[in-house]
Amino acid sequence: MKKIALALTAIAAMTGSASAADLAARPYVKAPMVAPVANWTGFYIFGGAGGGLSNSDQSIQTNPGAVPLTITQRQGGSGWFGTVGAGYDWQFNSTWVAGVFADGQFGSIRATLQDPINGFTGNQKLEDSWAAGVRLGWLVAPNVLSYVNGGYSGAHFGGTTFTTLSGAATGIHTNSYNRNGWFVGGGVENSLNIFGISSPGWFMKTEYRSAFYDTKTINELTAANASNGFDIRANHWNQTISTSLVYRFNWTGPVVAKY
Template sequence: MKKIVLALTAVAAMTGSASAADLAARPYVKAPVAAPVASWTGFYVFGGGGGGLSNSDQRIQTTATALPLTIDQRQGGSGWFGTVGLGYDWQFSGTWVAGVFADGQFGSIRSTVQDPIFPTGPITGRQKLEDSWAAGVRLGWLVAPNVLSYVNGGYSGAHFGSTTFTTLAGTPAGVHINGYNRNGWFIGGGVENNLNIFGIQSPGWFMKTEYRSAFYNAKTSDILTDGTNALTTQSIRANSWNQTISTSLVYRFNWTGPVVAKY
């Protein structure tokens, strides 16, 4: 009988110890920290490059004949350019972003200028869009917290370089037109995305790809003789329509998210 009592006592003691162990304090686990909300509000700078196409409606006018003669034609060209700029964005209503920006382009987009009725025979030249500048606004929608799709538009100005003409045989024609500035406007659009991809952490760094179409008002240029700048009997009135596609690296000074939650 004593043996039975002792056995029951041992079993009770072991059960009590197990229950006490179950009631011991559990290890502390830190709650997950919420990821910061991405914000597009703030200043940014960018730089990049791309390629462009140029089209021009030209009207050749001459007084060399008894009656004034005009010929209308369209010419084009292409080339490359670099760009730098800065801007400021505001994020509102959760997924919308509005901003202002200014930028400049420089490079070598060239278009053809021809005069098929020059008194000494047809002449041709190449005109270079040496640099341009723009100031505008943009409005975008966040496809994802770190991806912005946008449209933009605003004012644009450009400087077109002087054009030296040659004959169809390639010899100097002895005439030219001077360079000039033109004003106009542009519309465009693009996509901008954060570069935190493929496991690479690059807070603040973005890439944007943008299409832009710029229209510059017409300019009448007299064809001048080389050396003396004396007027000839010819003039060319031309406008310009330039289309460009560029890719730029962007740095945002205030970018903080989104990042992976920490535990």
């Protein structure tokens, strides 16, 4: 009986040891990395094109007496332009982004310049302008920013060669000049990672802007650059819509989690 008990004890011990040896160590599995949250903080550059409308409130006065001869009349025009610029944004939390930027515009937005007293008419062109300002945006989605902006602007307006209303030459012209003012606007900027296309750092923005420039007294001049005795008193209000391609240098938008 003792021999049987000892044999059973030995078998049980051997079976337990074998079972423990057969238990392999759990395989190590690396925890998934959390995909980084989109971050708009950083520098960016952009370039694009668009169209614009120009409005100008004008009145005629004598020179040098500056006696108003006409009531204010509004003239308008339209045209196209290109734009380039750069900026820097700060993302404060998951919702708000603020930034600073500067840009320049160049092209041909034309508007009518007219002297109804003498029967003169001509075209004046906004040849180029620049702007520097700030913007504040709200994230509609991690890679879609809706924003408003505003700031300081300057513009260069070209000279005008007048003709009669029938198109005949008058020999009267105006010189080009610069004006300063301010602007407000807004737009939407979104990542181009759409439709299954991977474009890290590339964005597109569409923006509306309204710019207001200081009033200018424009001298009507003869071929010898002498005054003909009349001035045009005018201000300028320009509205533009543009679409630009944007590149953000340190975009850390959402990526697929790695394992």
